[in-house]
Amino acid sequence: KAGVTQTPRYLIKTRGQQVTLSCSPISGHRSVSWYQQTPGQGLQFLFEYFSETQRNKGNFPGRFSGRQFSNSRSEMNVSTLELGDSALYLCASSGYIGAEAFFGQGTRLTVV
């Protein structure tokens, strides 16, 4: 069974640009969550999607958005990039609420 796949693995962007990250969950999982990991703030929840609907959102500005497709694949978008957006972005998929979350290898975004 394939795990969670995130693409791309590495990205370098310039301030002010926008970026789209992709996540393919484990087959059969309809819940996809996104997390940002930075040395200063640790692991922080961004948002969670289930059956194409956003069920919960963390405390991030509106520049951070996401969506989920009918095949459960998810994308997150960050517009008007800032230096502080440099981080490891992790995607996780779960089978149901409260179930263990399985994480992808992450996308390391560097904003210069």
Add this chain to the structure above:
Amino acid sequence: AQKVTQAQTEISVVEKEDVTLDCVYETRDTTYYLFWYKQPPSGELVFLIRRNSFDEQNEISGRYSWNFQKSTSSFNFTITASQVVDSAVYFCALHSETGANNLFFGTGTRLTVIP
């Protein structure tokens, strides 16, 4: 409010020593789930264990064991006879009944096992 505290930022042990990683959580919910994850240098979070709030039974899996105590709101993780491959950052996480899947993570404990 949900909160997870991992007071140990870094721990170093010599190979074959036992080590315990502490985790203290806060939640007002009666139904919740606790997790431990391992993050090796590659960056991926590897699931280790899930425990629900109604099951205080301790668990052992090979060299790993977990001690869940609701009375002290703790969910500690012990590695017996540590090995160099155990070197990683370990995260404790909490999920409460929010109607969605979002985890509150502790700040992590970096474990270094010295050969």
